[in-house]
Each structure stands twice: as structure tokens, then as C-alpha cells.
């Protein structure tokens with residue numbers, strides 16, 4: 001299908017048309033003034049002129065807390081899978097890349113996770129190319145870029161007074177067909193303009209590279225950088241809760257009067273209990289080992305196991321760390 | 337759609353055996369409620385499973401029975417925390433969830449036709465019991481050369497599987513050396529730590545594979561002896577433990593370097609381990 005276009009003033013109509021077929025999740029202002037992803041109740045809530053949301057879209061596919069089995073007396077029983085179509089509208093390419101990273105773990109490594117698989121199946125991902133990189137962004141260093149498609153079914157480009165929509169999968173084609181009445185064909189001029197804006201955005205992104213970082217990390221197991229970062233880090237876990245690719249979880253039982261659920265909830269390698277053995281032994285006893293694990297997992301083990309970084313350069317961990325740990329400088333130091 | 341990999345098979349607690357004087361290790365015999373679940377739970381010695389009781393969570397345990405023992409599965413569990421205490425307080429008839437089998441078994445293909453040297457200490461003997469019972473089974477015994485077992489505990493009262501040990505010592509086709517750190521009046525066997533008895537026994541390494549399981553301190557002093565006897569990194573097999581939750585390579589806590597103990601292990605050859613960081 002060719003690139004389609006819709007004038008800005010009809011975006012609300014498009015959202016309404018999508019709402020008729022699916023639950024639409026997109027960026028909107030929350031009560032505290034921050035920009036978050038949430039269910040779009042009325043079309044004018046959608047905010048597309050934004051940098052990036054505080055929380056990543058990973059909870060759409062991998063909720064922070066999810067029942068994986070029901071507990072009924074002595075029995076552990078199955079629970080129904082989630083249902084109902086979703087359109088995830090307006091995420092950034094970095095977060096789309098993060099969906100591909102989660103796919104590696106939950107979809108492409110056997111056994112599949114049925115809850116994640118179902119949500120991926122139910123969801124059409126419409127991402128917006130990025131023309132507003134922040135100073136903390138580094139997608140271009142981690143196999144990404146402001147116009148990359150990654151897991152997106154439709155990629156939207158911004159041009160003067162209109163949005164250009166490009167399908168990249170069958171799901172994407174179907175979505176555009178369903179709103180075909182609202183769409184026109186994009187002009188060559190508009191496409192060129194939008195593509196130039198993306199190229200310019202790419203040039204504004206931090207130019208540092210991570211070539212050879214996995215090899216450097218392999219040789220840096222005993223480096224004292226881990227001791228220093230371990231002392232700076234307070235182990236709050238903010239970096240992994242905000243990270244679009246962090247996928248570690250805990251499983252626990254929640255029961256009241258014989259009835260309850262076996263629940264999985266996001267967990268974090270920055271916490272000491274994460275790896276504590278019942279014997280009291282802890283293979284990652286201090287923050288030194290725990291921070292090393294964070295860096296190794298994302299920039300070394302990811303390449304070994306899945307042929308990709310488990311970081312998409314969104315910069316959330318850098319912007320929100322309470323003690324200003326900057327992943328980029330850690331990696332630069334390891335490489336030099 | 338794939339089946340829910342977090343859903344355990346329901347099993348009935350069918351037998352409870354107190355294993356030691358401390359009374360903090362018990363062997364639990366579990367029977368599947370459904371024949372199709374028993375069939376789906378096709379395992380080999382060295383694998384593990386997640387056991388669970390609603391409200392008390394799940395925990396991983398090595399499978400102590402052998403697939404040649406049909407009709408039940410065995411787990412020997414030390415009482416240390418929330419789940420294990422509740423299991424210890426349970427009576428026969430209670431339902432226990434069993435999720436598995438998980439992880440990789442001992443390298444049975446590579447062990448075919450070889451002499452087996454099994455070295456174990458403390459309560460890590462569980463999957464070793466499984467391996468020995470399996471190899472001694474009349475259908476399998478011909479697949480292996482000599483079988484030498486060296487098993488140690490702190491005191492005679494801490495030795496697991498006393499009736500199995502008695503039965504094995506009466507057989508001609510297995511060389512069993514049981515040792516304790518400290519004996520008592522009744523004790524007539526070896527006295528001394530596992531590495532010392534291994535060195536004295538000196539099983540031949542040229543056609544053999546060694547499986548070594550035990551507490552970290554035993555492993556530390558046993559591996560140099562294993563080296564001295566001539567076992568190579570390829571022919572020495574260890575079984576590791578790490579804290580686990582999912583058991584299927586997703587929850588991200590059990591890794592050593594890029595490998596997950598739950599799916600790439602818990603059994604590793606020393607050759608495989610030499611490629612990994614020493615973080616366990």
C-alpha cells in the first residue's frame with residue numbers, strides 16, 4: 001500500500017474511527033500534568049506533539065502485575081487470556097524497538113508466554129517517527145533511529161499540516177483500510193519533507209557509538225568502574241521500572257480465605273533479594289555486581305542470546321535516576 | 337495458542353519419609369492425579385521441577401526419583417523457608433502442584449558406554465540418587481561400564497536414602513563408598529571428607545565421566561582431585577543452583593553470564609562453565 005495522508009484537523013475523526021473497533025491507547029496528559037500512555041476516552045485527549053512518555057508502553061503487553069494462575073482451595077487453575085482489540089497509537093520508534101526486544105524473550109524463546117503472545121496478537125502498533133530527540137536520546141547507537149519501523153504495523157510521519165501513514169504489516173494495512181474514507185494519498189513533496197525532518201532529527205541525536213561494546217564488557221568483568229557505579233547507585237530500581245525492555249519479574253501467591261491468584265509482577269536486578277538464595281548465599285551480593293549485571297545484560301548478553309541490544313536508547317533511565325547515573329558514560333568508559 | 341507454562345500438574349502427596357536425624361529433610365512421594373499428566377511429565381535424571389502450594393508459592397527442587405520408577409515422583413526437601421516449612425507441615429492426601437520437568441538432564445547420551453563416577457555430598461544427593469537408580473535399572477545397566485559412587489555427609493544421621501544405600505552396597509555391579517566427617521559407635525564405614533575418599537578410591541578416568549554435586553566447599557576441594565585423576569573439563573559434570581522463579585528463561589534472575597541455569601542448566605560440564613563468569 002502507498003503512503004496515505006490525513007490532514008491534522010481530521011486526526012480526531014481518525015481516533016474516533018479507531019475507537020469504534022478497538023480500545024485506543026496513546027499519549028495524553030494525566031492529572032499531574034505529566035505525559036503518560038493511557039486509554040484515549042475522547043479523541044481530543046490524544047497529544048502527539050510530545051517528546052516521550054514517562055512510562056514506557058511495555059505494560060500494554062506485559063502489565064506491571066498480572067494473574068497467571070487462579071488459586072482455588074488446594075487447586076491451581078488456568079485463567080482466561082486477555083481479550084479485545086487494542087490500537088497502540090503514537091509511541092516512539094525507540095519504544096517500538098523495545099517491543100521487538102520483549103518479543104525475543106516472551107514470543108521467540110520457547111515456551112511462548114501466552115499472555116504476552118495474546119496481547120501482541122490483539123494489538124496494532126502505530127508509531128510516530130521522531131523529530132524531537134532529547135539530549136538523553138541515543139537510539140542511533142543501539143540499532144535504532146528516529147524513523148525506524150521495528151515492531152510497528154504503521155509508521156506515521158509528520159509533515160506540514162498533515163500526517164503521513166505507512167503500513168508495514170498486514171495488520172497495518174487492515175488498520176488503514178478500516179479508516180480509508182478519511183485518508184488521501186500522500187504527495188511526493190510531503191513525503192520528502194517528512195523524511196528530511198527525520199534525517200535532521202537523526203543528526204541531532206548524540207553521536208556516540210557502541211561499536212565493540214560487548215567485547216569491551218567481556219574484558220571488563222573485574223573493572224573498578226562497577227565498584228564506583230555501585231557506590232553511586234542507591235538501588236532504587238527506577239531505571240528498570242521505567243525501562244521499556246526490562247522484563248524481569250517475580251511470582252508470588254496472593255490468597256484470602258482459600259481463594260486467590262498466583263501473580264507475576266515486575267522485579268528488578270538492582271534489588272538484593274532478587275538473587276538471594278534460601279541458604280543466605282547471594283551471587284550478586286553488592287551493588288557492584290548488580291550494576292554489572294544491568295550493563296552486561298543489556299549490552300553483552302543481549303547480543304549473545306538475541307543478536308540485539310536490550311536497550312533502545314530512550315534515555316528514561318538517564319533522565320530519571322535520582323543520583324544521575326548516566327549509562328552512556330559508563331559504557332564510554334568501559335569502551336575506552 | 338500455547339498452553340499456560342505457569343500451570344502446575346496437580347499431584348497427591350502419597351508418602352513422606354523423614355531422611356535425617358535433624359528431621360529437616362523429608363522425601364515427598366507425589367502421584368499425578370491424571371494419567372496424561374504423568375505421561376507429559378517425561379523426565380531424565382538431572383532435571384528439576386517447581387513445586388507449589390496455593391498461598392505458599394513455588395520453589396524449584398531436583399527430581400530425586402528415576403523415570404524407571406513408574407507411578408510416582410520423589411523430591412527430597414530441606415526445610416528452610418516459607419514454602420519448604422509448609423510442605424514439611426503437610427500430611428498425606430494434600431495436593432501439591434508440580435510444574436516441569438524443567439532444565440537439562442545429565443548428559444546421558446555422552447555417558448553411554450562410559451564408566452560413571454558419581455561424587456556427592458550433603459543433601460545435594462537428590463538428583464544423584466535419580467541418576468544411580470536409573471543407571472542400575474536392569475534395562476540400562478548394560479549401557480554403562482563400572483559405576484563408582486562416593487557419597488559423604490557430616491554424620492551418619494545426615495545420610496539420605498539409607499535403604500537405597502543398603503541395597504546398593506549389597507550389589508556387585510556398583511562400587512559404593514559412603515563416608516562421614518564424624519562417625520559414631522555404630523559407624524563402620526569410611527571417615528573423612530569426600531575429596532579424601534575420592535583420592536583414595538582413585539577411579540580410572542580414561543573411559544569415565546564424573547558427576548559432582550554438593551555444597552560449594554565440597555566442590556571446591558573435590559575439583560582439584562578430579563583434575564589429578566585425569567578427568568577433563570568435558571568429562572566432568574556439575575549441577576548448579578540459583579534463585580529461580582519462572583524456570584523457563586523469562587524472569588531473568590538465574591543467569592550466569594548469558595546462560596540461564598533454569599533452561600541451559602542446571603547441569604553444566606566444566607567446559608561449559610569455563611566460558612562463563614564466576615558469578616554463582
Ligand SMILES: Cc1cc2nc3c(=O)[nH]c(=O)nc-3n(C[C@H](O)[C@H](O)[C@H](O)COP(=O)(O)OP(=O)(O)OC[C@H]3O[C@@H](n4cnc5c(N)ncnc54)[C@H](O)[C@@H]3O)c2cc1C
Nearest residue numbers: 278395396397398412413414416417418419420462577578
Ligand atoms: C535447580 C534447583 C534445584 C534444587 N533442588 C533442591 C532439592 O532437591 N532439595 C532442596 O531442599 N532444595 C533444593 N533447592 C533449593 C530450594 O529451591 C530452596 O531451598 C527453596 O526455594 C526455598 O524455598 P522457601 O520458600 O522454603 O524459602 P524462602 O521462604 O523463599 O526463603 C528461604 C530463606 O531466604 C531468606 N528470605 C526469603 N525472603 C526473604 C526476605 N523477604 N527478606 C529476607 N530474607 C528472605 C530467609 O532467610 C529465608 O529463611 C534447589 C534449587 C534449585 C535452583
Ligand code: SF4
Nearest residue numbers: 233234236237239321
Ligand atoms: S535509577 Fe539510578 S539509583 Fe536507581 S537503581 Fe537505577 S542507577 Fe541506581
Ligand code: SF4
Nearest residue numbers: 243311312314315317
Ligand atoms: S537502559 Fe535506559 S536508555 Fe536503554 S532502553 Fe532502558 S531506560 Fe531506555
Ligand code: FES
Nearest residue numbers: 583587588590598
Ligand atoms: S528462573 Fe526465571 S529465568 Fe531462570
